[in-house]
């Protein structure tokens with residue numbers, strides 16, 4: 001467990017490039033433990049790129065390079081000796097589009113657990129139920145766990161993806177525009193879920209929905225053209241931003 005004052009994730013002077021394209025410059029940011037940090041900014045400013053550094057997802061793609069420092073509980077996450085499987089079990093991720101596997105609802109979640117832990121059948125069933133309950137989906141699927149996940153609605157599939165991520169008991173959860181493709185009810189359920197994670201899981205939330213960021217986050221960082229313009233408590237960023245660019249963005253004058 002990190003000390004109270006120690007951030008769960010700390011980024012220092014982070015740079016990132018896709019081959020010759022520079023996507024992030026000199027980013028310094030902390031994700032406070034057990035809080036929700038929103039990453040906001042216009043399209044292409046580098047929000048998703050930053051998320052992909054937290055779990056080294058970029059590492060799967062040649063030519064994508066991060067520089068600077070990033071730590072999880074004070075331990076380097078960019079170095080060559082990092083156990084990436086372990087890192088990704090500690091830092092889970094949910095994408096904009098639901099990425100269910102072509103298998104049953106139950107198997108979608110059990111598959112994720114089996115990648116990281118050896119549980120008995122009964123333990124797995126319990127973990128699946130807990131994860132689906134937490135993702136506000138249990139009531140809708142408990143009688144059809146053996147059905148293909150593809151038969152679920154888009155909103156249900158996204159909650160299934162969140163359940164799959166939570167089933168591994170991550171310490172950090174990265175949410176990349178998790179509700180942008182969803183109906184208002186599914187969106188509201190996922191927002192409630194994000195809020196309920198506070199105090200247990202450290203969350204980084206990328207969203208274009210500023211009302212959502214204001215409702216769900218404790219801290220917010222505004223990025224523009226690969227740089228971090230401003231970072232503060234959500235209350236400060238959404239009610240009295242210090243920088244003109246932040247003001248213009250949150251009042252809908254660009255982006």
Ligand SMILES: Nc1ncnc2c1ncn2[C@@H]1O[C@H](COP(=O)(O)OP(=O)(O)OP(=O)(O)O)[C@@H](O)[C@H]1O
Pocket residue numbers: 018021022023041042043044045046047048049050
């Ligand atoms: N695979 C890639 N190859 C080259 N450049 C990329 C790649 N992915 C992203 N970029 C570039 O990196 C920059 C940041 O992109 P990123 O997807 O992180 O922005 P974003 O803020 O998440 O955007 P959006 O809100 O539209 O999802 C953009 O200029 C983008 O064109």
